[in-house]
Amino acid sequence: MIKSGTVALIGRPNAGKSTLLNALLQTKLAITSPKAQTTRNVILGVYNDERGQIVFLDTPGFHQPKDALSSMMVKATVAALKEVDLILFMIDINKKERAVDKSLYDLVKQTKSPCFAIVNKIDTMNRNHVIPLLEYYHKNYEFDEIIPLSALNKDNLDRLIEVTLNALPEQERLYPQEQLSQLTHHFYIAESIREKLLNLTNQEIPHSSAVMIDTLKFTDTACNIEATIVVEKDSQKGIVIGAKGSLKNEIIKQVSMELRRQYNMKINLTLYVKVDKDWRLKTSKINAYLNPNSSEYEQ
Numbered sequence: 001m002i003k004s005g006t007v008a009l010i011g012r013p014n015a016g017k018s019t020l021l022n023a024l025l026q027t028k029l030a031i032t033s034p035k036a037q038t039t040r041n042v043i044l045g046v047y048n049d050e051r052g053q054i055v056f057l058d059t060p061g062f063h064q065p066k067d068a069l070s071s072m073m074v075k076a077t078v079a080a081l082k083e084v085d086l087i088l089f090m091i092d093i094n095k096k097e098r099a100v101d102k103s104l105y106d107l108v109k110q111t112k113s114p115c116f117a118i119v120n121k122i123d124t125m126n127r128n129h130v131i132p133l134l135e136y137y138h139k140n141y142e143f144d145e146i147i148p149l150s151a152l153n154k155d156n157l158d159r160l161i162e163v164t165l166n167a168l169p170e171q172e173r174l175y176p177q178e179q180l181s182q183l184t185h186h187f188y189i190a191e192s193i194r195e196k197l198l199n200l201t202n203q204e205i206p207h208s209s210a211v212m213i214d215t216l217k218f219t220d221t222a223c224n225i226e227a228t229i230v231v232e233k234d235s236q237k238g239i240v241i242g243a244k245g246s247l248k249n250e251i252i253k254q255v256s257m258e259l260r261r262q263y264n265m266k267i268n269l270t271l272y273v274k275v276d277k278d279w280r281l282k283t284s285k286i287n288a289y290l291n292p293n294s295s296e297y298e299q
Helices: 017-025 068-081 099-109 127-140 157-167 185-200 234-241 243-263 283-289
Strands: 003-011 043-049 052-058 086-092 115-120 145-148 210-218 222-231 266-275
Touching (some): 003 099, 115 127, 127 145, 210 283, 222 234, 243 266
Parallel strands (some): 115 145, 222 266
Antiparallel strands (some): 043 052, 210 222
16 A cells, blocks of 8 residues: 655745755746745645645645734644644754744644654754754754654655655545646736746735736637736835836736746747735735635626
8 A cells, every 4th residue: 555645835935845845846836036925825736656745735825824824824724633634843954943933843743743844944054053953953843753854855765755645644546647737827827927026016016916817718729817906005006117117018928928838839928917905904905915716706
């Protein structure tokens, strides 16, 4: 019998959860950015080999909520903890311990699932400094395993897969072997647009923006997309558009290049920008903007 089960990737924003998921699956499922709180939805990614199947759940970064959007993101992470066979607690080795880390650890201890500490970004630190930090986590926390690695450089990922599979129950695969994720084309394209927006803007734009797919049509040779970037202020709209449309055009260029590689066809992307004041404070708007599978949202 093979090993199979669900595994939650949790941790503070920018701990490297999405980078790790992409590295483990050897494909880009989750968007990545230096900006905090990049991941807003729980993203499912399926790893398969002859030994079994690991269903990873990449969760939003755990943080102190400041609005309805961030509260919903934290709730999604907490909910994921209750449904998995194993928890991977991602730690950025460069970040000092904070109260939010202990709050998340306390939530983990309330579950019955084993928990591994994944100490990430060891490539950024001298080995002589890494070892004392690993000893600290061993002494002060009750992790079932502590695994140092570099998600970016793909160092020690084989070890992570091995111990993860060993911790899972013996059962059949939960998903067909050919299924990599539950992501729809709408979601993937919307996230691709949002990633480029995050990486090309600063200040309040990354947190104040969302993306909706208005129309999506595939032909034999082309993918035709109309999408809307939503922001909260008129000034933000001007920034996203840029002088003479320069920033918006750059987003279109970068997204089209990525989607052309992904779908191996011509990409026709039309991008609009609209203002929806304080949308992050409104649950109905958040639900619509975090689920870009339909353009049916309030105008």
